[in-house]
Amino acid sequence: MKRVVLIGATGVFGRRLARHLARMDGIDLVLTSRSREKAQTLARELAAGASVPVSGAGLDRDSDLVASLAALKPWLVIDASGPFQQQGYEVPTAALLLGAHVVDLADARGYLAGYGPQLDELARQHGLVALAGASSTPALSVAAARELSEGWERLDSIDIAITPAGRSEVGPSVIAAILSYAGRPVPIWREGELQTTPGWGAGEVIDMPGLGLRRVAPVETVDAEMLGPDLAARSRVAFSAGLEAGIEQWGLALLAWFRRRGWVADLAPLVPYLVKARRITRLWTSDRGGMLVAISGIDSKGRPRRAYWSLLAEKDDGPQVPTLAAAAAVRALLADEITPGARSAAEALDLAAIEAEMTPYAISTSQDERAVGPALFETVLGAQAFALMPAAIRAFHANDAEPVWQGRAEVTRGDGAVTGLLCRLFGLPAAGAELPVTVSVTRGDAFDENAEIWTRNFAGQRFHSRLSLDRNGELREAFGPFSFTLAAQSDREGLALPIANWCVFGLPLPRFLMPSAEARETVDADGRFRFDVKLSLPFFGLLAHYRGWLKPRRPSDGSG
Structure with missing residues (x-):
């Protein structure tokens, strides 16, 4: 023995x-x-x-x-x-x-x-x-990611999420561990290198197999530091967690925000109170939780693919x-x-x-692998029109595109308080010349596998948008509650994306108040992808104008 x-x-x-x-x-x-x-x-x-x-x-x-x-x-x-x-x-x-x-x-x-x-x-x-x-984590999460990606030619992203059953017992040590990093920097592999993001900060909604839609937020684990360099992830390794009770999830996000603002430094004294509060908040939750590991990239046969490993735990197991x-x-x-x-x-x-x-136990796992369909812009433009565009532009928008592109940009902004307020609302970058710029494209989310989430990083200032097809088959770009229908037009010189109409929370807004966009993608003499986006407002004039060049980020361009 x-x-x-x-x-x-x-x-x-x-x-x-x-x-x-x-x-x-x-x-x-x-x-x-x-x-x-x-x-x-x-x-x-x-x-x-x-x-x-x-x-x-x-x-x-x-x-x-x-x-x-x-x-x-x-x-x-x-x-x-x-x-x-x-x-x-x-x-x-x-x-x-x-x-x-x-x-x-x-x-x-x-x-x-x-x-x-x-x-x-x-x-x-x-x-x-x-x-x-x-x-x-890391034993189970890393084992699943490594098995899914075995033999792949290129690994773009690894997303790991845990959403425990809300009814499960949680001890004070677990709550203390969660509060220890809420609102503090936690590691994330982003843009092909190790960075940080606020713990329990900005979250997203994902589709958990067997559980449906759940909101998750970044948590502190070692996975990004291990898997990012070990598997040479080109874009992202992220670990998120979600609480089934909405009041717990949003309450924790609020505490994290308070700490980030410097309004509270130590959350540990809250542990005994939160333990008691869960006796009430767990009453309206279930005994079912899960875990998901999702990867994307190019598989062993050279095909753009997504692969998933999921776990479903029932009966409070x-x-x-x-x-x-x-x-x-x-x-x-x-x-x-x-x-x-x-x-x-x-x-x-x-x-x-x-x-x-x-x-x-009442614990089951499954694996799934899916082909990546036609690129969003190929669907919008049609295969023939897509093929006529310059190679650098097709490479940026293709379904097997490198997920991270880097270059330099120049940004100018309009004058006035209203212009400044709107720039902050949309997250548009501050003015500057020769700014380092990174654009990351994530393909697919919980609501639409063909959608694209673009993250533009101008010298550390990020703003996001989501591109997808609406019910009429038109290209739509959303910035938070605001969305814009884009009348995509391509030719042998490149791609233009003028605004056709706009909405807020799905409600149409007057066209006479609609911003105008002169957005053009072309190729320069060096064969580099160039972007030129000029946004203007009725009555106020220039909102922001950013232009520059990009090229694919390769592993040799930085860590990873």
Whole structure:
């Protein structure tokens, strides 16, 4: 029998993992908690249905840790306590010094980043395995992304989302972890390089298989830092999460906004109040949650494709998901299938091993792959007219186009308070010459797989628009609540996009108030894609005029 010591066994995830391990042959399971009575009570509850010996013991990680662990004589220590955002490496160090393997459920970015550098040499000296992040992220999320993209010629984007069941129990450590980064910069792989975005900030609505439309927002994980460079993602690696209860999702977004504005610095005092509030907000939610990993790019046969891996958890089995990678690690260690050293569990476990642990639960997974249809502008213009445009313009708008283009731009703005207000409303860039500009195009969203979301970045100032076909088959570009019908016209010189009409929240607006757009795409003498967009207002004149050139961003142009 191999003795497995589980720290944090009486917590939300610890209890689930304890019940799972109690049915895993070949181990002697010791459950620990700061309260010996709680640990022993849980051990008695599990012993009746267990196939292995189960006992309970008191252990306080902050007091006499080494002595307490030594007394238990572990073969493996599993840490399910958390939150790991505020923890150091005392537990894994103690376990390794005592000759025990170690696995934890950490998903904290900083903790994971330093884990290998801090512990790898010690683990190898003792011939032991130390794995961090044996949870939904990064172990499960990374395993799914790697399997989906196996053999692909080019990977453009990876989008990962988790939407837990609103009715599931959430402990104070989980809420504390969420609040620790709400409103603070979290990593995102964007425009082909590592950047940051506000945690729980601007969100979006996505289609979760089996659950429908859910709103999600960026959260702090290590996935962007791992998968961006490892898989050479050309455009984006993003990890988002969503809360089923709208009041929780929007409330958290509001707290994040308060912190960004500097109106509140520490959200930790709110933890006990939010724990109590969930007793009410969870009443109108379900017991069904899910996870989605979606990728896009060019597959092994050179075809533009999208691929999806999704997980659906029912009957309140969602909280079991974060424990499955740890269970898979235990099984692999019992079989002596993991080489010594300290690293992320994402480097040691594959998707099949983690999915195998789902069998006892109401958890199902599926994979799907879809061809990318004709490009939006090819549909609008027709194949023949599209083919007549210059090569650089076709390359920008094609369904296999590079997702990120970079270049330089000049921006001028009109004068006056009204003009300035409208520029801020639409997010139009500030005036400047020789500004670095990046344009990223995302193809498809929750509402329309053929839509395109354009993100224009002028020297760090971004603004977005969504292009799609309306019910009449006309090209429409939306900036928030405002949308404009564009009368696309192409020729051998390029593409023009004048405004035909406009709406706000779907309601037509008077044409005499409609802005005019002189928008033209051409090619310069160097064969580069050129854009020239001049926006004007009735009665006020020039709103903004931006023009410049772009070329595809290749991996050699920067990190990735």
